[in-house]
Amino acid sequence: MIRLEGLEKIYGGGRGGVTHHALKGIDLSIDKGEIFGIIGRSGAGKSTLIRTINRLEDVTGGRVFVDGVDIATLSNAELTIFRRSVGMVFQHFNLLSSRTVYGNVALPLELAKVPKDEIAKRVQPMLELVGLTDKSDRYPSELSGGQKQRVGIARALVAEPKVLLCDEVTSALDPETTQQILDLLRDINRRMSLTMVVITHEMSVVRDLCDRVAVIDDGLIVESGNVFDVFVKPAHPTTQALIANEIEASLPKSLRRIIHDGPGGPGENPVVKIVFTGPNAYDPIISQLSRTAGIDFNILAGQVDYIQNRPFGILFVEAKGGIDEAEKAIAFVQSRNLKAEVIGYVDPDSVPAG
Numbered sequence: 001m002i003r004l005e006g007l008e009k010i011y012g013g014g015r016g017g018v019t020h021h022a023l024k025g026i027d028l029s030i031d032k033g034e035i036f037g038i039i040g041r042s043g044a045g046k047s048t049l050i051r052t053i054n055r056l057e058d059v060t061g062g063r064v065f066v067d068g069v070d071i072a073t074l075s076n077a078e079l080t081i082f083r084r085s086v087g088m089v090f091q092h093f094n095l096l097s098s099r100t101v102y103g104n105v106a107l108p109l110e111l112a113k114v115p116k117d118e119i120a121k122r123v124q125p126m127l128e129l130v131g132l133t134d135k136s137d138r139y140p141s142e143l144s145g146g147q148k149q150r151v152g153i154a155r156a157l158v159a160e161p162k163v164l165l166c167d168e169v170t171s172a173l174d175p176e177t178t179q180q181i182l183d184l185l186r187d188i189n190r191r192m193s194l195t196m197v198v199i200t201h202e203m204s205v206v207r208d209l210c211d212r213v214a215v216i217d218d219g220l221i222v223e224s225g226n227v228f229d230v231f232v233k234p235a236h237p238t239t240q241a242l243i244a245n246e247i248e249a250s251l252p253k254s255l256r257r258i259i260h261d262g263p264g265g266p267g268e269n270p271v272v273k274i275v276f277t278g279p280n281a282y283d284p285i286i287s288q289l290s291r292t293a294g295i296d297f298n299i300l301a302g303q304v305d306y307i308q309n310r311p312f313g314i315l316f317v318e319a320k321g322g323i324d325e326a327e328k329a330i331a332f333v334q335s336r337n338l339k340a341e342v343i344g345y346v347d348p349d350s351v352p353a354g
């Protein structure tokens, strides 16, 4: 559905200005109907990349194909029609404050000169889809962030696009509202078999929404694949760091405070992180560690997430017998084809009881 070939973007350079090489040769292929995530740090080139897909940004080199068409070849008139087939949702909603919810959603159709009664017929179902029927006559200033983003989504979908581009659409929202918007986008993807490109700097958005993901770093794709595989076996240091941030953020604060980097002081115990996947992997590994391998440990924290309906869990244990016990535990876990590593050290006296 979308194919990017050797995409390059160099900003600036006019009349002795400073240039910036924002995209350095991007090759990417996105299938029809899939939700494709692009993740990277600030300044990596995410927004530049997504804006090339509807030609809001012209490229310096390479080609963009949407539905088989090289979009650089479109005339201005063709470009206007093409852009109707590509909806876009933004981080800061970009709503018109002087228009009501209805007026904002109707705008793309008005610009396309769709007759008034036809507009009404198409706006109502969109408001219903995003759950805003009762807010039709309200103005953006009367809405919460999540409601504003719902308007943004309805406006992007009203022209029945084939592709939906989402640039950091949940970054301005609190965690609960984020989850609702992600659920809505997933639901829309299933109902409309819409191809979606989702830009984010948060691994949790990728985990909860996307089918496949590409990691962009300094203008290059450094890793890509199925979301589950990338989460379980991140290969590139940038991916590993993004996932580590996400995992660390999910650790209880009280625990984060007491785990420190090595080497551990006298009497301190290593903390082993165990990553497990597959059904029922959690219970067996705990009982096997103690019963089969005779390893003495203390569970500090643990969680199980579901990525694409497959369990993915992380367990933090304190190896009570110091580094020897930790190494035994790691060897045992690795013999079960799971991942384990020492992530830091704790003073046993500082570990909260229970």
Ligand SMILES: Nc1ncnc2c1ncn2[C@@H]1O[C@H](COP(=O)(O)OP(=O)(O)OP(=O)(O)O)[C@@H](O)[C@H]1O
Pocket (backbone or CB within 6 Å): 011, 012, 020, 022, 040, 041, 042, 043, 044, 045, 046, 047, 048, 049, 201
């Ligand atoms: N119009 C512009 N002129 C010059 N440089 C630009 C322009 N737009 C972006 N850049 C530069 O290109 C690089 C990539 O910018 P881009 O906005 O694509 O990053 P991003 O990954 O979306 O970052 P963020 O997560 O902060 O939104 C940055 O270093 C930025 O400073």
Ligand SMILES: [Mg+2]
Pocket (backbone or CB within 6 Å): 046, 047, 048
């Ligand atoms: Mg950006």
